[in-house]
Amino acid sequence: MTIFCSHCHRPLPAESGCLPRGTGQVPSASKPFRSTKGASKARRDQINAELQALRSLLPMSCREKERLSYLNTMALVCLRLRAARLFATDSAPPAGPALGTDLLSMLPGFLLVLLANGKLAYVSENVSEVLGLSTAELLSHGDTVFDMLEGTAREVVQEKLLLAQEQPGAEVTFVSKMRTSKAFRLRHGGNRAVAVRGRFVAPRAPACAAAPAAFMALCTPVAQPAQGADTASPDDLFHSRHGLDMAFADVTESVVYHLGYRREELIGRSWYSLLHPEDVQLAAAQHRAVASGTGASPAGAVVLRLLRSDRTWLWLHTALRREHGGSSISCTSRSLR
Missing domain, CATH: 3.30.450.20 (PAS domain)
Structure with missing residues (x-):
């Protein structure tokens, strides 16, 4: 039987070969070290470009966009994606209820839409008139309704949401203190009590059939006794x-x-x-x-x-x-x- 060399493909005896004795493989040059610094920078540049593109799509003024950090940008984008899923239509959908500024100014409070797990899906722009914080500033604390509340109110709100979830369509009302801006706390001596009145509503549009039920509520500020209330x-x-x-x-x-x-x-x-x-x-x-x-x-x-x-x-x-x-x-x- 003829044996061919695996290197030069010439017929050779079985005990010999054309490679140097004592070696079992073709000598090869050592691979040069390649730095990943350039690749890492390219990835960072690509991520930054994508975030800037997402930021440009947000319905905010240029001045507000400039103040957004990358984390705030991602939080706002996720908020609008959750809202777009709930309020989807056959045409290009707004990421939230189509409410004009004039209509919002007539409401006694702000609108809040939550998923069953407490994730925020929509917060109306007039939230700043009630809490002194914009939507972006609220999201800097977290993207759930529990992050908007004082620590002691979390269990009460969880219980109310579970009650509303067990009885879809049944209205629940509760009062809880929500985080406010520093200026508001200095002026009023603390956070603000807000009455939350809402219910779980299933999507009605055919395009929203796969969307989960959402808790829609009107949050109305509760008048608080002024400091020195004994003299009122x-x-x-x-x-x-x-x-x-x-x-x-x-x-x-x-x-x-x-x-x-x-x-x-x-x-x-x-x-x-x-x-x-x-x-x-x-x-x-x-x-x-x-x-x-x-x-x-x-x-x-x-x-x-x-x-x-x-x-x-x-x-x-x-x-x-x-x-x-x-x-x-x-x-x-x-x-x-």
């Missing part, structure tokens, strides 16, 4: 005294202007019988904190709704205090109209 007009508040079970023991006559009940109608009646069902859990937590506390200092304040005699709901900012001796609880309730 007595017409804005009423005082009540309760037993430890929160049954009315006494109440000022001014309650009739706020709730429509005469003083005699409320004596002996439970405070809980007037509470909105969605506010019972929050009020009960505040009640327990006061009842189990010691001293006469307020245990805190809570924003809730009480039922008026005409079957409407009144928002109140209520501060609870356990009286000396511990046998009763006093409340100072301020109307948030």
